[in-house]
Amino acid sequence: MATVTTSAAQKRSIDANVLTRKQRSLWQDAWWRLRRNKAAMMGLGIIALAAFLAVFAPLIAPFDPTVQDTKVNNMDPFWVDSIYHNSRFPLGSDQLGRDILSRLIWSTRISLVVGLVPTLLVFTIGVTLGLLAGYLGGWIDNLLMRFTDIIYAFPDLLFVIIIMATLRNTWLGDIMGGLVLIFVALAVVNWVGLARLVRGQVLSLKEKEFVEAARATGVPTRRILIRHLFPNALAPVIVSLAFAIPGAMLAESVLSFIGIGIRPPTATWGVMINEGYTVFSQSPWPVLLPAICISLVMLAFTFLGDGLRDALDPRMKT
């Protein structure tokens, strides 16, 4: 007859083994893998820098980004060999005489907010609907998924443009210089992808035995969704959000560039490109500098997203 008792000596050695081994959760594992990814860490560094600039913009920026001084307009950046220089504007000034450096710094603020807030909305809507549709199934699933299909069928940018163009002059478009409307428009368009992703995850997860075990323990449906299914579906969601943030930032720039995004006195990279475009024949820098900023931050998020995907993929476990 097999016995399950262990001798005192055995117990001691087992204790010793446990003590020497470090405890690591799945997330700690993922962080450890992410840290070894140079590109992702570089991306994280750029994002951290951008976040720093955004938070402390009023302290860092030498000028108010909206103050005009037409006597010193169209100044070139300091490295350009021309006679139009002004030592107050290291990166030059635009056609209204505003400091480009200050405008770039303040734009970081808008860009990050536009990246984060709609993504947060997307996360809330997408995860909730995806979880419900996937787990409850039946007609609820059908209803929610047909609804997502309809929105999915619209070309994204066209849909956003329609929303922006029609609601821009209503009260909703006026709040915070059109910022809130952009949040809403981007969230409305982008939640579908995430909802589908989460639903797919849940469909495969809910067949797993641990969900049945949870039901057999008497765990209510809401708790199964939140505590058992959601954390298991989180990894692909995080990756998808890491790619959604630069998407939203780019969308804001595009909208501002074509003139239906943020209203002009506010500085955003898209607005700056839009305005710099008119003086492009004289100096490319008012366009190039914000474009470089957009590219850099987009690249940073893409690197981070790639890194997260590798780090959170269980098949890459080492």
Next chain:
Amino acid sequence: MPELLEVKDLKTQFFTRDGVVRAVDGVSFQLAAGETLGIVGESGCGKSVTALSLMRLIPQPPGKIVEGSIMFDGQDILKMDDDDVRAIRGNNIAMIFQDPMTSLNPVLTISRQISEALELHLKMDKAEAKRRTIELLELVNIPSAKKRADDYPHQFSGGMRQRVMIAMALSCNPKLILADEPTTALDVTIQAQILDLLKNLAREFRTAFILITHDLGVVAGMTQRIHVMYGGQIVEKADTNELFANPKMPYTWGLLRSIPRLDESRKAKLLPIEGLPPDLIAPPPGCRFEPRCQYRREICGTTPPELKHIPNAKPDHEARCWGTQEGGWLVNTDWRRDVGSLEQLEAIKQEVADLPPEVKRIEASGEVPPPPSA
């Protein structure tokens, strides 16, 4: 003695594209408080569906409990509303699943998973639940339970995870534990440990348990009574010693013959049960085992036998077989010597050989009847 569990004429069916699968077809049994019962049968005979039906965990659709009653502690589980059933699950009836590798949530720590039932049913606060969790882990012999409580399932071996499952099942001190093939996924060396643990703890806490298995060897030392299932029905009921000493159903004989024995001579061959399990969409009209039975006679193919008391056996010994019931032709048959008609055996083998290959593949993959979600 008042019964803890009384299942009457339970019928669970799955409504599939190909027709209605009668996965459990009129199962009745009782269980007293603290009693242990084994349910034995091959894959797809309705064991797991029976267990899931007891907790009302049949996925619906396609499944549905169409008839019967399940009286637990004086209440009919089938008539309760969802909240009441949920209050019973994990609290009064707990379940241990087959595969410990997949039945623990990979992203939650062991202690959070065990605490869940405690917080939910016994309304413990976090600290209290944690303390109790560590006690439970010690109870199931997890070394250095205090440190390991915060580990994740992937840091545990299969045997240890099944111990955790047992700890989870015991956490609310249930009156009944359903163990659905609890050792099938484990190494043979660990199986005995886990079974021992389960038996001892159930005895200590006076918990009744139902052990579901396809392995007669597993139930032998574990349970007081055994029910043998075949094709969605119980075909033989007896207490454990009686069943091994004096089995009264050709299907049980077949099961016993296909277990290797240490005390037999090496030359003795294992005799498998020929043929395929019945299609539960259109079961055989007579005895469900008739198509595979070497002892069959004409009546077996036409009229289904009932589960009845058997002559030459203990009073509570029942079997569903025309041959061994009162006046049958197998009443005095010694199953160890008489393996039945060899012509019939050949005929059964031939029938299987004649089946079109795709049918055999479907049946072998266990698609008919559909896997009961387990």
